[in-house]
Amino acid sequence: MDFDLMISSFPKLLNATLITLKLLSVSLVVGLNLGILFSIMRINKNPIINKFAYGYSYFFRGTPLLVQIFIIYFGLGQLEFIRSSFLWIFLKEPYWCAIIAFSLNTGAYTSEILRSAFETIKPGLIEAGKSLGIQSKIIFFKIQIPIAIRQSLPAYGNEIILMLKGTSLASTVTLMDLTGVAKYIISTTFKPIEVFIVAGGIYLFLTFLIHNLIKLLEKKYSF
Amino acid sequence: MELLAFGKTGWGDELFIATLMTLAVSITAMLIGFLFALIFTPLKLSKNKFLNLIANCYTTVIRGVPELLVIYLFFFGGSGAVMFVASIFGYNDYIEINAFITGSCAIGIISGAYSTEVFRGAIQSIDKGQFEASKVLGLKKPIHFFKVIMPQMLRLALPNLSNVWQITLKDTSLISVTGLVEIMRQSYIAAGSTRDPLFFYSFAAVLYLLLTFLSMKLINRLEIKYSKGY
Numbered sequence: 001m002d003f004d005l006m007i008s009s010f011p012k013l014l015n016a017t018l019i020t021l022k023l024l025s026v027s028l029v030v031g032l033n034l035g036i037l038f039s040i041m042r043i044n045k046n047p048i049i050n051k052f053a054y055g056y057s058y059f060f061r062g063t064p065l066l067v068q069i070f071i072i073y074f075g076l077g078q079l080e081f082i083r084s085s086f087l088w089i090f091l092k093e094p095y096w097c098a099i100i101a102f103s104l105n106t107g108a109y110t111s112e113i114l115r116s117a118f119e120t121i122k123p124g125l126i127e128a129g130k131s132l133g134i135q136s137k138i139i140f141f142k143i144q145i146p147i148a149i150r151q152s153l154p155a156y157g158n159e160i161i162l163m164l165k166g167t168s169l170a171s172t173v174t175l176m177d178l179t180g181v182a183k184y185i186i187s188t189t190f191k192p193i194e195v196f197i198v199a200g201g202i203y204l205f206l207t208f209l210i211h212n213l214i215k216l217l218e219k220k221y222s223f
Numbered sequence: 224m225e226l227l228a229f230g231k232t233g234w235g236d237e238l239f240i241a242t243l244m245t246l247a248v249s250i251t252a253m254l255i256g257f258l259f260a261l262i263f264t265p266l267k268l269s270k271n272k273f274l275n276l277i278a279n280c281y282t283t284v285i286r287g288v289p290e291l292l293v294i295y296l297f298f299f300g301g302s303g304a305v306m307f308v309a310s311i312f313g314y315n316d317y318i319e320i321n322a323f324i325t326g327s328c329a330i331g332i333i334s335g336a337y338s339t340e341v342f343r344g345a346i347q348s349i350d351k352g353q354f355e356a357s358k359v360l361g362l363k364k365p366i367h368f369f370k371v372i373m374p375q376m377l378r379l380a381l382p383n384l385s386n387v388w389q390i391t392l393k394d395t396s397l398i399s400v401t402g403l404v405e406i407m408r409q410s411y412i413a414a415g416s417t418r419d420p421l422f423f424y425s426f427a428a429v430l431y432l433l434l435t436f437l438s439m440k441l442i443n444r445l446e447i448k449y450s451k452g453y
Contacts, residue, residue, distance in 0.1 A: 058432075062389075062431065062432045063435075064397075065393075066396045066399070066407060067428045068428070069422040070424045070427075071420075071421065071425060071428065074414065074421075074424065075420045075421035075425065076420045076421065078419065078420060165290065166289075168291040171291065172274050172400065182292060182295070183295050186295055186299050187299065190297075190299065190303075192299040193296070193300055196292060196295075196296040199292060199316075200284065201413040203287060203288045203289060203292070204283070204287045204288060222434075
């Protein structure tokens with residue numbers, strides 16, 4: 001055991017954790033909005049909208065995240081019309097490519113979580129709202145959405161943890177996130193176990209924080 | 224389409240073999256995972272606090288740490304660990320472990336943690352009466368486990384195991400960083416030499432979709448088979 005290496009690599013890894021957290025938070029915010037949008041599309045009765053949302057979630061849940069990042073980072077740059085459009089400002093940066101891939105990926109999983117939450121809402125609650133003469137918009141925002149959020153909290157907590165682990169793939173497109181820096185230190189010192197303990201410890205600590213935060217929220221919104 | 228031709232002109236046969244490699248790694252990893260689950264599920268369910276702690280450490284650490292980090296640990300640490308064990312037995316030459324073995328072990332350990340949780344959940348949701356009844360009937364322990372608990376457990380575990388299979392299948396794409404030529408690695412090579420990354424990575428996505436789709440069909444049939452009588 002090389003304790004000196006563990007101590008000296010800790011600040012570097014902690015610095016890299018900031019990038020991991022940045023990637024995670026931005027893609028979660030974008031992904032949650034995408035997820036809400038697509039889950040509403042999924043419960044829509046129009047078959048085209050419905051099928052489109054299903055196809056989206058099927059594709060992003062059925063293929064590895066690595067493929068998605070590679071398609072966006074290496075693949076899209078090949079198209080001439082993208083290179084000449086304003087999108088290229090984002091797509092030439094690995095940081096934005098990673099965020100786009102993560103957001104689309106977590107959006108697909110989130111839409112599934114929310115859809116199943118919408119479907120488990122008892123029809124009686126919606127009928128009660130209707131019979132009280134509440135507009136369907138208000139029923140949706142004041143009855144369906146709060147209940148769905150509460151129902152999906154545990155599953156969404158898991159999704160956040162999966163996404164935290166997913167951000168490690170940013171290291172494959174040259175971003176120096178926690179895993180990227182850990183790999184760099186391993187390949188220069190050839191001490192994989194020590195670095196694994198430190199980097200893994202940071203990840204575990206983050207997982208632990210997220211887990212407890214979700215538990216707290218569950219308690220707060222329980223009924 | 225000529226990019227996908229078989230033979231020397233296209234990448235069809237290479238990608239086909241790579242797909243078989245992905246399948247082989249996934250199946251090996253899944254089996255290694257079952258082996259781990261077989262060891263750790265009893266530990267998780269045991270009444271001994273210490274054994275419990277070991278199993279909990281295993282599942283928590285593996286499920287809380289990114290797969291890529293575990294793969295790097297195995298990739299960079301694997302041959303070192305084997306050489307250390309070999310040196311105890313007096314063998315001091317350099318040993319290099321095959322990427323297939325490192326990869327399937329790394330993914331296997333990850334999939335094992337998920338399988339352990341699935342089996343634990345399944346055993347815990349079997350009706351208590353079943354355990355008591357087989358005790359009352361005086362069944363021996365192996366018969367009790369293999370003939371009473373196991374069939375019921377499999378039925379309950381199958382839907383979740385199919386999720387573990389999907390996760391494992393997708394995780395194998397990460398082994399490409401170690402140089403094992405599976406779908407991702409082959410697409411990377413093909414994309415590099417033809418300068419057509421969009422096509423090859425999209426094709427890789429299609430291959431993965433095909434694999435997940437076909438395996439879901441197969442698992443659904445298994446589920447029907449195991450839920451006979453319910």
